[in-house]
Amino acid sequence: MVASGVCRSDDHVTSGNFVTPLPVIAGHEAAGIVESIGEGVTAVKPGIELLLGEGNFLSTSTFSQYTVVDEISVVKIDAAAPLEKVCLIGCGFTTGYGSAIEVAKVTPGSTCAVFGLGGVGLSVVMGCKAAGAARIIGVDINKDKYAKAKQVGATECISPQDFKKPIHEVLKEMSGGGVDFSFEVVGQLDTMVAALASCQEAYGVSVIVGVPPDSQNLSVNPMLLLGGRTWTGAIFGGFKSKDSVPKLVTDFMAKKYSFDPLITHVLPFEKINEAFDLLRSGKR
Incomplete structure (x- = not known):
């Protein structure tokens, strides 16, 4: 090695x-x-x-x-x-980059939200940029991550702690109804649901990239999917x-x-x- x-x-x-x-x-x-x-x-x-x-x-x-x-x-x-x-x-790189390029199939001119700006999250940002996304919003409570996220392609970064309303509502307002693609790269159940809810309800795509806590199940309102959102995930991008x-x-x-x-x-x-x-x- x-x-x-x-x-x-x-x-x-x-x-x-x-x-x-x-x-x-x-x-x-x-x-x-x-x-x-x-x-x-x-x-x-x-x-x-x-x-x-x-x-x-x-x-x-x-x-x-x-x-x-x-x-x-x-x-x-x-x-x-x-x-x-x-x-x-x-x-790490392949998992994030591929989640944008291969799994979500991010489209040119689209708006993306990336929850979690660690190494894999930054790789998602790089994938979104390579795919031609016009707007890439980074979401992380650690503001020390923002400069590097912008360096690799994020157009703006926000922290859920800076808002009184839930972060998915903030993102829907910022994007005029919901982002086209969202990525959960944290590995927490609440952010997985928030990433899904931040998508445009008729055609948004949300990808689970982060590894969830072991032996925990997710409870989700099926109305989040009924309108047409796609919720998916993949190993190794x-x-x-x-x-x-x-x-x-x-x-x-x-x-x-x-x-x-x-x-x-x-x-x-x-x-x-x-x-x-x-x-x-x-x-x-």
Whole structure:
């Protein structure tokens, strides 16, 4: 393993939001170099750089110096790619970017709302911008996130704490009846409903991107869907990793997008707990 991102999904393991049999090695967003292969493996060979794709993090376990994975969990990428950057394609960037491009299929000139402006939320913003959205409204209670969100394409940012009325009503007023596309990238039940309710009631599309708390169910008024809204979700931004990851790396190498705004800290492996502290504090 050369580089591994720290994803909120990994934090859910340590917090218990993912009920996971122990012992376990977390980590699933990584890039490295093949050292050796087992019998029958044909997709890669020793010395070729690789990216560990999204899926069950237990099948990758990248918070380690070495890991053993099935061939299906390995994708060969451009050998010139900087592994400390393209490791983000293993989950975070692809999940957010694809949610806009592949899942919601954001249309040119549309209005979007993104709930949660962490690394994945910023990637959603990047996807909305790439798709040609005219207005991208970032929603987050952490105002320290706003500058970077605007840097990658958000046209404005708001905090639910600044309004007396519910945030979905604020967004409906701002957009003249509801946004065309909304994305929940927080992982909380109340924001999932708020994101849905903020959509235009006849044709709005709302995508669940954030991982919800384990063992909790959502109660929702079906009238929110009866008018014609679409409520959906997807793992890994709707991409098929074996086909899409090498292409996403190629696009990165062609400077179609930059990951610099998504990378706040680069730490040695020994400081992994410090990385998790930064994640939880909202400073990465």
